Amino acid sequence: MRIVVYPHDLGLGGSQLNAIELGAAVQALGHEVMLFGQPGPLVRRARELGLEFIQAPVPGKRPSPAVVRSLGRLVRERGVDIIHGYEWPPALECLAASKIAGGSAVATVMSMAVAPFIPYSMPLMVGTEQIRRHEEKAGRGMVRLMEPPVDTAANVPDTGAATDEFRERWGLADAAMHVVCVSRLAHELKLEGILAAMDAVADLSRAGDVRLVVVGSGPAEATVRARAERINAGAGRTVVVLTGEIEDPRPAYGIADVVLGMGGSALRGMAFAKPLVVQGEEGFWELLTPESLPTFLWQGWYGAGPGSSGQGSGALTAILARLLDDQGLRIALGSYGRRLVVERFSLEHSAQRQLDLYTEVTGSPQRPPALAPAEATALARYAAYIARRRWLRLRGRAALDDFNSRPVASSPRPAWNPAEVRP
Template sequence: MKAGLLGGDAFRTPGVAAETAAEAVRSRLRILVYPHELAMGGSQINALELAGAVRDVGHDVFVFATKGVLLDKVQELNLPYIEAPQSRFAVDPATTRKLTATVRELGIDLVHPYEWTAILNTTFGPGLSTGTNVVMTVLSMDVPDFLPRHLPLIVGTPALADMEARRRGNIHVVEPPIDTIFNKPRGIAASRQELGVNEKTCVISIVGRLTTDLGKLGGVLAAINVVDRLLAHCDVTLVIAGDGEGYSQVRELAGRVNSSHGREVIRVLGNVLDPRAIYDAADIVLGMGSSALRGMAHAKPLIVQGRSGFWLTSSPETEEQFLRGGWFGAAGEGEAELEEALTSLVSNPSRRELLGAYGRALVEDRFSLGSAAERLLSIYHAQLSTPTRATALATSLARTGIETAKFRLVMKLLENTRAKHPAGGS
């Protein structure tokens, strides 16, 4: 079945749709996965790959989301797709209406929204009006306090789960999974030929959103500056794949560096739906979160990026830190730290090879897609088997409604302030 074409047995009859939660636990589940958008991003890719893996073990899985570049991946995974309305804020009436209608029409047993806007639309849509079971995931490193507390929450790291356990129960960890069959070394020479990159240069690759979120844009700009300096004593090329509000800024800085060297030493590719060649062509990968793990899956040495100038090489010595806190960091020494890490790896091919093999083995052992799907299904079954107390539901919804209204008011005030006093204005 092609994405966007829901026909045949994709819909249930009213009698089947009335199946109880207890029966659903024992049978084939019908699950609606709701990524907050289909723009390129780690959370969205994880949502789709897990949806495919859960479908592959015998369940009916549908995707509800606004259109975006990852619609191609939905089609590639052959997941039935329902287009969500474009919306600016949660809770969005048009979205909650269509989401609720979709849940009823498809006889959905459980909705799984990813990130806070999708979570709020689900909570005050089918979660409230039809009592549909909901499991929510936040893969960002910051979990908003206004999210409902009566629903199970999945996060991506043990450290974040410990932090959240101070203010809510029913916390689960599902580490970002990687499809290690799809993401694997294919041959550096072929990948470089595909990208038109010189075989002899040392390639540093970045794949990620060019946004200010979690300091991603600042890290990319820092990498361009560091590579500019490294070119004084070694032959390196930086390849950047990604899009976002910082794209023009990245292009501008890359253009200035390329002009100063008289050749293209910084390649800015924009959005690349299948970035495997970019990982595979690299000698070194820079990244965070799922992108970092995909770099390691391609057997590349990894320098992990975080916010506020954090850079640290992934190695057996730093493994415990990253396994507990995620492939991210909170503060560091900025460009100086990155330059030191890159210089060490650029000048040492044997260490690059050792760290690449280490990373591939770690991803295969710890982050397999199949294991993550099994863990996710156990969380679904637990939620379907556990009734929510009416008092807990009412308290949670009231609190989320009030706190969300406060959040929206603050965001509106900030928007009005920026409009009156734009950056660079008097």
């Protein structure tokens, strides 16, 4: 098969890194995979993995007619079988390109909720079992689970000299304990937890030598930096270290005593055999243990509201205090996380699952009359979405990240049986 993989952008981030690594893994299974998109830091990673990069036009408003035309030319010229868009703008552009040039359009959404204007007839992969069942119940015809994959060969506990260089670069070459968070500094989904983590580590630093290392950049960076400067000034030493965006964050995971994270970042921390505290919203913090695992296999590496230790920075303080005081517990939970990633979330397993979907889609293409009602409904929903966005923007209330601002995991859900979720 010839496959085009089209992430929503090629800046550093979990969804786009998943797209690239999965594309390379599918190519290793004997298929031709091309990466389509605007240039960004991850182009270098794609080329290292052997993917051909094809530059897209500057999109402007999304979905972009210029992008659709460019994708259509690519499909015709290269005989593309699958056009795979990640997140909703590429998904819609891939679908439109398939209408004018052929090929089968597929979508992956790693956000915490799916845009309702992605047609229910479009084959879809989502990141959690809870979202999969939600979308299936809503009427989607083909929705499959794709938990965030991890390259378990590239992400390993021993990072060697790179870790030593990282320690020297950021003044971490001492006996302090390090709590590490690798995250985009976004207002939606991320900021609340990052600020709570800073407060929790500040509390712990009054009684011991502990630091928080935050790796990443984004629109909330000024807010994060201001809080870090205030904490460091109050402590009279560096308690919070902000590194900004780092193309290869593996050394940061390597120096961690504890990792904080959600989604793909959480899983990559586990690959380094580090104990994981899962970050969410509304004060959610939960330590990964065999007992808490079924919750994460259901709702993903995220949560909302109180965890088993309480809510907010106080809950995180209690979890970190326990971990930092018990080396044996850190080692045991780190080893457990590494085993789990290798057995369930490896890139090889995920690539085969993705290839199975491609085979299913190309083997049973839908006829145009069967697609029309779902696509008409999606168009109406998209028009309503645009109208609502414009109205909220006029009132200064538009969310910065629509579908991460309304996670499925934070909405009421029917009772579920943890035994249904396979550990």
